Amino acid sequence: MEDSQKQVCAWINDNRHRSIKLLKKMVEQRSVQGNEASAQAVVLEKCRQLSLDIDLWEPGGKALKQHPHFVATRTSFKDSPNIVGVMKGSGGGKSVILNGHVDVVPEGDLKQWEVDPYQAVVKDNRLYGRGSTDMKGGNVCLLMAMEAIKASGISLKGDVIFQSVIEEESGGAGTLAAILRGYKADAAIVPEPTKMKIFQKQQGSMWFRLKVKGRSAHGGTRYEGVSAIEKTTLVVEHLLQLEQKRNKRITDPLYQTIPIPVPINIGKIEGGTWPSSVADLVTLEGRCGIAPNEKIEDVQAEFQGWIDELSSKDEWFKEHPAELEWFGARWLPNEIEGTHPLTEALSKAYVDILESEPVIEASPWGTDAGLLSQAGGIPSIVFGPGETEMAHFPNEFIDIDQMISCTKVIAAFLLNWCEVSE
Amino acid sequence: MEDSQKQVCAWINDNRHRSIKLLKKMVEQRSVQGNEASAQAVVLEKCRQLSLDIDLWEPGGKALKQHPHFVATRTSFKDSPNIVGVMKGSGGGKSVILNGHVDVVPEGDLKQWEVDPYQAVVKDNRLYGRGSTDMKGGNVCLLMAMEAIKASGISLKGDVIFQSVIEEESGGAGTLAAILRGYKADAAIVPEPTKMKIFQKQQGSMWFRLKVKGRSAHGGTRYEGVSAIEKTTLVVEHLLQLEQKRNKRITDPLYQTIPIPVPINIGKIEGGTWPSSVADLVTLEGRCGIAPNEKIEDVQAEFQGWIDELSSKDEWFKEHPAELEWFGARWLPNEIEGTHPLTEALSKAYVDILESEPVIEASPWGTDAGLLSQAGGIPSIVFGPGETEMAHFPNEFIDIDQMISCTKVIAAFLLNWCEVSE
Incomplete structure (x- = not known):
């Protein structure tokens, strides 16, 4: 470990309680x-402490x-501000955007929580609460990596642009707004x-709606109608085949251990109005995964083409095609080369601090990294503490040791990427 | 034709305008x-004209x-009265209940009507309007058959018990109330x-609800969950097989021309809460037909047994069985022998008046005849004017000639069944 790395790691260890305290305050909102x-107010206070150049809008x-x-x-987005805090470099080093979203998904059924989701209870090296992970x-x-550098009396050459954004859980309007406000950098984490x-690639996704038609009739003479519910079973099966076809194409070794790299998930179904009538309409809503190297338009065209083929399986669809619509949320995919300087610098910081090789993987979900790279043109990597499995679930928690280790890796990465100013 | 038949038929012909006028007044409500x-008020006025013994409750x-x-x-059932009007016989003849419901289903989408559903427009021998058929x-x-007999100066030996009931469209509580009030007879039409x-047999039906379970997960890692929507496609297919099995058993020649004598109709489907989540519950609601000779309890037991067998098709159902519930509406089936005196008497009246053999069939829908026979122990037949296909549909109408012919057949039946008092 280099001296500067040792210094910041020591500071992070000594100030572990301050990391926990900051997380507690954030989870409580x-x-x-x-x-x-109110969560952004906590972030703002911290940015002021760090004397960052603050932009709130x-x-x-x-x-x-x-x-x-x-x-x-x-x-x-009234009363839902974005915050950007810039730790200006002395010049000459590479810049980086550190982007995190402050919005959380709702806590859901409180009965399934063993703790109050907003009390930020600490137990056995874990901090529990919605949004902890x-x-x-x-x-x-x-924030603590930036503070560790500052508190250790180290200054960097490149800019560190910290972004606390809203709306990631609903499609990324917060990060898109930060991009449009002009924030650029040589990399983003x-x-x-x-x-x-290290998630070098992320699956994107978008929502679809499918309307499957039937013809109404009385249930007692149901043979006089056409059941949209029965036709829907064909559509569900047909979509499973599209999922298979799309996933067979993915040969990327990063997806080797993932059973379905880009799933097509049908999440909602609704149809018919009366038990004694033949249903004449069923609506399906779902999420279509987008591979890291795919374009949204291409996926939409393939999906539509596949739906059009229903008519070759069942004559009914010739005159009564299922109607496809793309609606609501969408997350862009992201990928970065394994040989990209960002991947290499982050991996090096990981090895320096944890003395083992990082696991490089592809993720089955999208993040704002898709927007940063595709809309912002900024090479981006997803890397953080906490388990995916905990996100959006009751009794969400984060492992505090892991959070501290991650702080050290990010601090070490900043020292190297932005370069220490002599 | 016997003299008394000739007399009542002549009266019915001469008073055709009064039949139309009465129907108009009823459809307008x-x-x-x-x-x-208000419809019962029209009926009540007519019962008073006919000097029936009136019971309104x-x-x-x-x-x-x-x-x-x-x-x-x-x-x-406040403000929703039943009416019974009895034309007391002189004694010695057989009695009969003449049962009709006064409730109608809503008119639905007005845009699909070419006439006002409650203006009772008469055009080309048809009277249009909701409830006309x-x-x-x-x-x-x-009512006009009873009036024809009375106006012709004929009195009968047996009682004619006219019932104008509510609630047939919602499961028959009006007719059940009349049975419990003690009205009995040797037959019912x-x-x-x-x-x-002549519908000698009627299919009954009852509503079921099926809850199909899954296990929730994020759509991006949907392989970690179990989709209730995919499991539901198995359940739908399984129910189609039950329908086949149940209908194969029906060898009754009366059902020969009906593609599915006792259909299982899945009318409603609803499940999942979020496009990006794996659905953990789908609810199906439907209508199960009951063959004329079946007992409700037996059908329910067979249905439950079939659902239990899902676990032999898919392990998932072993630990997570689909939950079956019977709810809401129910119509009892009905059957009467072809050789029953009621069938024979009605057929004879038909031949006498129309000089051709009646068509004897089984119906794919239930009526209050099921309650009259199974709860009331009264042999019952369904026979009336109008086309099934018109019921519950926009632009419902009745053929006036057919209504007049039917009036004559019913009058002829009454003369014979209840016997003319000398």
């Missing part, structure tokens, strides 16, 4: 969509809303919960 | 569930609500729209 302000405006990658479930723990790593694996 | 009072009370065959979608036309036949075929 129920920052579900529309309610992010509510996303909005024509350029955002008319952007091809804008998707949102709401029309206004997804991804306030990661955000704490970013998004510390979503990867269990400290 | 929008007697959907909860709104039957609102169904209710413990005996009704705790009866095993009681099913209803509401808890009170189902079954105010049949009710008019009953229910003039639902059979196009003047």
Whole structure:
């Protein structure tokens, strides 16, 4: 380990309680969509402590809303600010964006929680609460890594641009707004919960809606109608075949251990209005995975083509095609080369600090890294503490030791990537 | 034709305009569930004209609500009276119940109607309007047949018990209430729209609900969950097989021309809460047909047994069986022998009046005849004017000539069944 690495690691160890305290304060704020302000206030306070150049604004405006990658479930972001805090470098080094989202998904059924989701209970090296893993723990790593460098009296050549964004859980309008505000860098790290694996590629995804038609009739003479529910069973089977076809193409060794790299998930079904009538309409809603190297338009065209082929399986669909629509949320995929300087620098920092090789993987879910790379043109990697399996579930927690280790790796990466100013 | 038959037929012909006028007045009343009072007022006025012994009451009370065959979608029948009008016989002849329901199903989408559903427009020998066929036309036949006999100066030996009941469209609580009030007879005729075929048997039906379980997971790692939607496609297929099995058993020649004598119709489907999540529950609601000779309990047991067998097709169902529930509406099946005196007497009246053999068939839907026979122990036949295909549909109409013919057949039947008093 280099001296500067030793210094920041020592500081991070000595200030472990401060990492926990910051995470506690953040988890205590129920920052579900529309309610992010108090969590951002905690972040803002920390940015002030670190003397960052602070930019706080509510996303909005024509350029955002008319952007091809804008998707949102709401029309206004009033009282839901983004924060960017810049630790300006002395010049000459490479810059980096450290991006984390402050919004959390709702806690769901409280009966399934063994602790209050917003009390940030600490027990056995774990901090419990909604958002602890997804991804306030990661955000704490970013802020504490920056503080460790500063507190150790080290200054960097390159800029570190910390972003605390809203709306990741609903399609990324917060990160898109930060890109449109002009923030650029030589690389970006998004510390979503990867269990400290380096996620070099991420699956994107988008939502679809399919309307399957039938013809109504009385249930007692149901043979006079055509059941949209029975036709839907064909559609479900047909989509499973499309999923197989799409996944067979994926030969990337990073996806080797993943049973279905880009799943097509049918999440909702609804149809028919009366038990004694033949259903004349069933609506399916689902999520289609996008491989890291795929374009959204190509996936949509393939999907539509596949739906068109239903008519070769069942004459009914010739006159009554299932209607496909893309709606709601969408996450862009992301990929970066294994030989990219960012991958190499992060891997080196990992080896330096943890004295073992990092696991390099591809993730089955999308993050704002897709927007940063595809809309922002910024090479991006997802790497953070916490387990994916915990995200969005009751009794979400983060392993505190892991969060501390991750803070050290990120600090070591910054020292190397942005370069220490003599 | 006998003299008395000639007399009543002549009267019916001469008073055709009065049949139409009565039907018009009845169709003009929008007697959907909860709104039957004004239609019953029209019936009441007619019963008074005919000097019947009138019994008017609102169904209710413990005996009704705790009866095993009681099913209803509401808890009170306030302002929704039943009417019974008795034409007392001189004694010695056989008695008969003439049962018709006064409730109609809602008119549905008005845009699909070419006429106002409650203006009772007459055009080209047809009277249009909601309830014209189902079954105010049949009710008019009953009342006008009784009036024809009375106006012809004929009196009968047996009692004619006319019943104008509520709630047939929601499971028959009106007819059940009339049975529990003590009305009994040697036979019953229910003039639902059979196009003047004699429906010697009727399919019953009951509603089921099936809950199919899965296990939730994020859509991006959907292989970690179990999709209730995919499991449901197995359940739908499994139910289609049960339908086949049940219908193969039906060898009754009366069902020869019907593609599926006792259908299992899945009318509603709903499941999942989020496009990006694996659905952990799908609920199906449907209608199971009951063959005329089947007992409800036996059908329920067979259905449950079949659902239990899902586990032999897919291990998942062993630990997570689909849950079956019987809920909401239910119509009992009905059958009567071809050699029963009622069948023979009605057939004879048909031949006498129309000089051709009646068509004897089995119906794919249930009526209150099921309650009259199974709960009341009264041999029952369904026979009336109007086309089944029109019932519950926009632009419902009745053929006026057919209604007049049916009135004559019913009058001729009464003369013979109850016997003319000298």
